[in-house]
Amino acid sequence: MKRAYLDNAASTPIRNEVLKVIMNTLKYSLGNPSSVQHSYGREARSILEESRICIAKNIKASPSEIIFTSGGTEANNLVLRSSVLDLGVQHILTSQLEHTSVLQTILDLSIRYKISVDFISINKKGILDFNNMEENLKKNIYKKTLVSLMYANNEIGNLLEVDQVVFLCKKYNAYFHSDTIQGIGNLPINMEQLSCDFATASAHKFYGPKGIGFAFIRHYLLKKMKPFMTGGVQEYGIRSGTENIHGIAGLSEALRLSYCNFTNHIKKIKDLKSYCILELKKIIPNIIFNGLSSHPEKSTPSILNFLYPIKPDHLFYFHLDIMGVAVSKGSSCNRKNHKKSHVIQSITDEYLLKRTMPIRISFGIFNEKKDIDLLVNILQKIRK
Template sequence: MRHVYLDNAATTPLRQEVITAMQDALADCYGNPSSTHAFGRKARTGIEKARKSIAARMGVKPGEIIFTSGGTEADNMILRCAVRDLGIQTLITSRIEHHAVLHTAEALAQEYDIRLEFVPVDATGNPDLAALEALLSEDERKKLVSLMHVNNEIGTLLDLQAVGSLCAQYNALFHSDTVQSIGHYPMNLEELPLDFATAAAHKFHGPKGVGFAYIRKQTGLGSLIMGGSQERGYRAGTEPYHNIVGLETAFDLAYDRLEEESAYVSGLKTYFIEALKEAVPGVQFNGCSGDLEKSTYTLVNFRLPLNESGARMLLFHLDLQGIACSKGSACQSGSTGGSHVLNEILSEAEKQKPSLRMSFSHYTKREDLDYAIAVLKEFCKAPESALG
């Protein structure tokens, strides 16, 4: 049986260069980075080298890059500390954010009695900028806006410049979950009207368990995790040197090869969309994920013309055929409530049909897509699964 991995938006395979760099770090650099002896100084030097390298690529100061355990911690750190330390009274987000933002925002509204507002989104997942401006101009309360750059389920691209400019106009802080875009798009954070951003190494062929927060200098945030003075006092705890080395290696390779690899993956997405339309009449693309101009090149989210019986068996059948993909987001695969993103943007009739997210990387081959499409075509043709 063929094995096809089409779930890169959930996590990506490690590059061999990353594995090698991490193995070397584990074997040769085991000192505590906070220790003053030679073993500790070697680890500290490596961490600061990684910080400087990432900051230079992002166009920011090294002190504005804070290493974390990943995107979820970075999102929590920024939102929680902004409310606690900066006097945020109104938090504005959308109902299609990653749960790292959405659940944190909901918890903060209860814990701190702040106002939580949701900017409406259209059927493509784009926020209503007029409604956002109305929320920003409503009163003099100190506000923080949190809207993701690339939606992890439907791939919609947010206009960071437009949203950031609105925030600046009304003296609001702007945080964007950039987990699905850093490593996949050129990003100069200094030139963007952003105060906070987040990244996770495992989204661009690095290790799980490490990422970073971008915190614009002099914003005044304190530490979320208390303890030692690591990470400029923003994040206590002994730094995982081997993971940071893996992050740096994956980050550098992602941007060194960005032009070539993004062109290749964009070609895969274009091919997949056209081939799927031909193979499965009646397939529909959720949001604007079928449009490369308006959505990320790394994923596609689509609905299939299947009856209730077919919908129940779809993911099980794909797994039996060796195909890995997601129904909605892998981050919520244990939930029985369905995708909160699709629930927000689809009509009741559209929600009755099963949706899949397939996501690609430079390791994906065209033959993988041909195989997946052939399996979908046969499944959708089966009398017990097809509509009508």
């Protein structure tokens, strides 16, 4: 049976080149990178630091600003919790469109440490109201504030108007954390230009291994931060524990390859997205795309989200899978798959939610037009 994997925003297939690096590291790198008394440990340390340098080079950062984690969720937790516990943040400003690893962590911090939390207003396209953002920053001018906003939304693909956010954060002396997990490795992110204080990444979003990621933290803030995990001196004393050397080597190689042939890869994905939009419009004349996902400039090329006109059925995505297509309704980190996406609920009328099913298609470099053709054919069959 023909099959099409169109859920790359959840996790991308690993590249063969990356797999080779991982296997070689597992096989030949025997030492602990903290055991520098012998050559085996020093070799492992060399792989670790060379990977850190490579990653920093590709995002225009300093190697000392890269802290390895188990993935994006831990990286977001590290940034948010350390901001409150070590940097004196008393107020967090975010949006209802953020990933659950951000929203649930903020909720926990608000309960544990009485941190005040506000949400920036959004319209039905998921566009932030910057007047509302400024009003909130002005209202909380005497509180140390952290603004946490996603660079590229993982469900509807909206790209953040970063320049506007940075301007307001600097104007009101607020820290800026951007969840760049859908961005790094898939979009040309340059930390010298981005001007955020914190950013986060996960290797399996750009054709690397699962279970490894990193937090980018400006060096002047890193100096103020205490250990997030205790028991050792790894990762500049911020995150104790023996580093995942083969995962880090795989992450580094995946990121290098992503930016090595970036222009061709991004063009292919943009072409696939444009083709998919045209084909969907043929079978659903009045199709509703969620957020800005169909906009060629204001959304990430890899994500397309729309409402499929069919009676809601929590087995709908399972039926698609049985027929050969893997898509999703939104974030894979929400295990309660029978529930509607909090992002879609935030921007969609209840009337529509009761009559449609949201579908998130996410494209990758290994997809072809035939994958989209298969999806469209299956959607037609299901509707009939």
